[in-house]
Amino acid sequence: MSKELPYFKFYCDEWLTGDITLENEAAQGLFINICAYYWKQNCSITIAKLKKRYRYTKDELWDILINNNILKQDENGNAVINFLDEQWNERGLEHDKKVKAGRLGALKRWQNDSTAIKVPMAKHSNKDKDKDKDKDKDKDKDKDKDKDKKHKYGEFKNVLLTDKEVEKLKSDYGNDRSLELINKLDEGIELKGYKYKNHNLAIRKWYPLEKEKSQNKQTYTEEELEKICPTLKEGELPF
Numbered sequence: 001m002s003k004e005l006p007y008f009k010f011y012c013d014e015w016l017t018g019d020i021t022l023e024n025e026a027a028q029g030l031f032i033n034i035c036a037y038y039w040k041q042n043c044s045i046t047i048a049k050l051k052k053r054y055r056y057t058k059d060e061l062w063d064i065l066i067n068n069n070i071l072k073q074d075e076n077g078n079a080v081i082n083f084l085d086e087q088w089n090e091r092g093l094e095h096d097k098k099v100k101a102g103r104l105g106a107l108k109r110w111q112n113d114s115t116a117i118k119v120p121m122a123k124h125s126n127k128d129k130d131k132d133k134d135k136d137k138d139k140d141k142d143k144d145k146d147k148d149k150k151h152k153y154g155e156f157k158n159v160l161l162t163d164k165e166v167e168k169l170k171s172d173y174g175n176d177r178s179l180e181l182i183n184k185l186d187e188g189i190e191l192k193g194y195k196y197k198n199h200n201l202a203i204r205k206w207y208p209l210e211k212e213k214s215q216n217k218q219t220y221t222e223e224e225l226e227k228i229c230p231t232l233k234e235g236e237l238p239f
Contacts, residue, residue: 008039008087020070027064030057034071038081043088046077154186165200173207181207 015021020031034050051062065071072080150160159182161169169178181203188194196202 005088005091008035008084014083019068023064023068023070026058027061030054030061031065031070034065034079035081035084038079039084039088043081043085045079047071047073047079048077050079153182155183156186156190158186158189159199161200169200169203 020028033054037050037053038045047066051057062071066073072082074080148162148164150162151166153159153161153166161182166178169181172178173181185194185199185203185206194202
């Protein structure tokens with residue numbers, strides 16, 4: 001139980017006014033070491049074992065402790081340190097009470113949980129299954145809503161696209177090209193105030209123009225663009 005009670009109380013006033021401080025420092029040092037080991041051994045160890053533990057200690061130091069009743073010995077040869085024995089017994093009782101209370105609490109919780117599980121499951125198993133199905137349907141609906149929800153893209157966050165639309169753009173044009181087209185539309189909206197109801201469609205209409213312009217290395221006039229992409233309104237020119 002020393003692991004659960006890893007320390008004992010040390011009162012400075014009692015130490016300083018106790019008989020131990022009347023002895024030399026060597027005897028005091030031996031005694032405090034004995035106290036620590038005694039506590040670790042659950043306050044149960046013989047004087048003989050203590051002497052083996054501290055076998056290099058001079059006999060005169062042992063005599064000082066034992067003869068002055070600082071370290072006592074019972075009829076069975078066991079060491080006795082009164083202030084540590086009192087603490088051990090007191091704290092041991094407290095520990096036992098807490099353990100018992102914890103076990104009783106766990107037992108009550110287990111019984112309550114068992115009762116709660118048995119009653120509803122027997123009477124409402126079909127309803128519970130229907131509720132679970134409804135929950136699964138709701139989760140699927142939420143997932144579909146998330147897929148259809150538009151998110152902001154581009155440096156200025158002007159381009160609105162769903163996850164499906166972004167994935168399709170990447171599939172059709174590649175990651176780099178899709179990002180470039182999105183950024184161009186984002187900049188166009190920011191700089192020139194382009195307005196489109198469907199940003200995905202705008203990107204797809206602009207892509208052939210950009211591709212052709214890149215291949216031919218030419219610049220389109222407003223009239224030419226109007227012929228190529230009649231869906232664009234006035235003031236809504238490509239990049």
